[in-house]
Every structure is written in C-alpha cells, then in structure tokens.
Amino acid sequence: MLTRIYQSLASLCLGLWLMGGVMALLAVGSFGGEEAAALNAMPLYVWLTRAPLAASWWLWGTLALLTLLTINTILCSIEAIRLRFGKSTLPALVAPQLMHLGFLLIVLAHLLSATGGAKEAMQVYQGSSIGFPDGSTLHVGPISVATGPMGMPADYRAQVRAVTGSRVEEGTVSPNHPFFHGGFGVYLKHAEEHPFPVAVMEIHREPGAGWALAGALLFTAGNGMLLALRRERR
Known part of the structure; x- marks a missing residue:
C-alpha cells in the first residue's frame, strides 16, 4: 500500500x-x-x-x-x-x-x-516621516515634478533620508529607481507640485x-x- x-x-x-x-x-x-x-x-x-x-x-x-x-x-x-x-x-x-x-x-x-511580506501605499508630503519596525525613520525631502512640452508630468522624484540611530543614508526615489532600507523597498508611484508638493509612495518587503x-x-x-x-x- x-x-x-x-x-x-x-x-x-x-x-x-x-x-x-x-x-x-x-x-x-x-x-x-x-x-x-x-x-x-x-x-x-x-x-x-x-x-x-x-x-x-x-x-x-x-x-x-x-x-x-x-x-x-x-x-x-x-x-x-x-x-x-x-x-x-x-x-x-x-x-x-x-x-x-x-x-x-x-x-x-x-x-x-x-x-x-508587506505592502502599503501612502501619501506623503515634504517633511513627512515614515517609521519602520526596526525603529528607524525615513524622512521625505523635496519633491519635484518635471513637466513635458504638452504640460503633462514627464518625470518626478523625491529626496529621502533614512535615519537609524546615528547612521544616516540619503538617496533619491523616482519611477523604476526605488530606495532600499532595512529590507524594505520604497517606490515612488506618483507626485504633484500643485497646489503643494505631494507624492504617493509604496513600501514593499519581499523576503523571498x-x-x-x-x-x-x-x-x-x-x-x-x-x-x-x-x-x-x-
């Protein structure tokens, strides 16, 4: 059997x-x-x-x-x-x-x-902070949007700064160029400058x-x- x-x-x-x-x-x-x-x-x-x-x-x-x-x-x-x-x-x-x-x-x-795994989308502004499970913090800096000849957004990016205790990492997030921190990926999905700079970011964790x-x-x-x-x- x-x-x-x-x-x-x-x-x-x-x-x-x-x-x-x-x-x-x-x-x-x-x-x-x-x-x-x-x-x-x-x-x-x-x-x-x-x-x-x-x-x-x-x-x-x-x-x-x-x-x-x-x-x-x-x-x-x-x-x-x-x-x-x-x-x-x-x-x-x-x-x-x-x-x-x-x-x-x-x-x-x-x-x-x-x-x-983890996945979360959030709206952030210049000066916003995102907390991570390890106690570190991601600070969002200037958000910029480049406009094309037709008046449509052609590119956008955001400056970010990750703080873990006394350690500081700085980088830029833009489409197809995420920022990785503590096992998480930070992705910029959309950004606007008017009426004030705002962006939509997704935080991903893919341990596999x-x-x-x-x-x-x-x-x-x-x-x-x-x-x-x-x-x-x-």
Missing part, C-alpha cells in the same frame, strides 16, 4: 496533471473580479485570511495542488538519482535536478513573501526575492544544460 502511494506521488504523469490543474485554477481565478483584484495590494496570506471562501476557493485549491507538486518534484528527483546514478553522464543526471531545485526555491520564495532569483538562475541553468545535451545527441 505504502509502495503504491509512493510510486503514485513520484509519477511524472501526476506532475503533469498537477501542473495542468494549477494553470486551470489560476485561469479561473483571473476572472475573480474586484475581490480577487485586491490580492495585488497585500501579501498572499493576509488576503486569504480576509477574503470569503467564495472568492478564494480557487487559490486554496492552487495551494493544495502546489503542495502535492512540491512533494512530487522532490520524489521525482530522488527516483531519478537512484535509478540513473552511475548509468548516465553527470550533466545528464544533474540538469533535471537543477531545474527541480530551481522550482523548489521559487516555491520557497513565494511562501516567504506570502507569510512575511533573493530565493526567487536563485531559483530562476538554477532553473535557467538546468534548461540550458538540457538543451546543450540534446544538441550534442543530434
């Missing part, structure tokens, strides 16, 4: 069905309306605790399938190493495992960001960002190795 369960969980066919199920549920969730759209404004598990089951059932289902897919990936790697060790070349043995490890690290990254990058690099490396191996065989 246990052997049959193990073989089923380690099946490549099961992995393909699980991936298809995940994509189907995510496709259904993309039509979730305003309640599902709120997911983009807060960490995953915060939204799950607040959203009614009628709006979040597809995401609970996705998490269940991803849990099974994670188990399937680990067991597939174990079986591949057990069956092919000493029977195939090292690159042919390692390449799929790099892809599997990359996938697992990406799953871990999303789990970390879903549980420990580094793991996601590592996973993506490993997954890409594994794919590259497999393509090279198949090219050599031809």
Whole structure:
C-alpha cells in the first residue's frame, strides 16, 4: 500500500496533471473580479485570511495542488538519482535536478513573501516621516515634478533620508529607481507640485526575492544544460 502511494506521488504523469490543474485554477481565478483584484495590494496570506471562501476557493485549491507538486518534484528527483546514478553522464543526471531545485526555491520564495511580506501605499508630503519596525525613520525631502512640452508630468522624484540611530543614508526615489532600507523597498508611484508638493509612495518587503532569483538562475541553468545535451545527441 505504502509502495503504491509512493510510486503514485513520484509519477511524472501526476506532475503533469498537477501542473495542468494549477494553470486551470489560476485561469479561473483571473476572472475573480474586484475581490480577487485586491490580492495585488497585500501579501498572499493576509488576503486569504480576509477574503470569503467564495472568492478564494480557487487559490486554496492552487495551494493544495502546489503542495502535492512540491512533494512530487522532490520524489521525482530522488527516483531519478537512484535509478540513473552511475548509468548516465553527470550533466545528464544533474540538469533535471537543477531545474527541480530551481522550482523548489521559487516555491520557497513565494511562501516567504506570502507569510512575511508587506505592502502599503501612502501619501506623503515634504517633511513627512515614515517609521519602520526596526525603529528607524525615513524622512521625505523635496519633491519635484518635471513637466513635458504638452504640460503633462514627464518625470518626478523625491529626496529621502533614512535615519537609524546615528547612521544616516540619503538617496533619491523616482519611477523604476526605488530606495532600499532595512529590507524594505520604497517606490515612488506618483507626485504633484500643485497646489503643494505631494507624492504617493509604496513600501514593499519581499523576503523571498533573493530565493526567487536563485531559483530562476538554477532553473535557467538546468534548461540550458538540457538543451546543450540534446544538441550534442543530434
């Protein structure tokens, strides 16, 4: 009985069905309306605790399938190493495992960001201060807006100064150029100078960002190795 369960969980066919199920549920969730759209404004598990089951059932289902897919990936790697060790070349043995490890690290990254992430938008003025959990403070300095020939905003930026005890860091926040402080990213979303300088900033914390990058690099490396191996065989 246990052997049959193990073989089923380690099946490549099961992995393909699980991936298809995940994509189907995510496709259904993309039509979730305003309640599902709120997911983009807060960490995953915060939204799950607040959203009614009628709006979040597809995401609970996705998490269940991803849990099974994670188990399937680990067991597939174990079986591949057990069956092919000493029977195939090292690159042919390692390449799929790099892809599997990359996938697992990406799953871990999303789990970390879903549980420990933060996202908050706020309106700030020149002279405003933003407090952080570690006791440090971010002070907002001059806010400037550059206007284009048509009178529309072409660029905007804000000077910021982070104070942690006796340590002071200064920088500039502008679109696509955030300011990072204490594990948080400070993003400038919009700014206006009239009737007085004001800006909209978003504070993000993504503890899984580094793991996601590592996973993506490993997954890409594994794919590259497999393509090279198949090219050599031809």
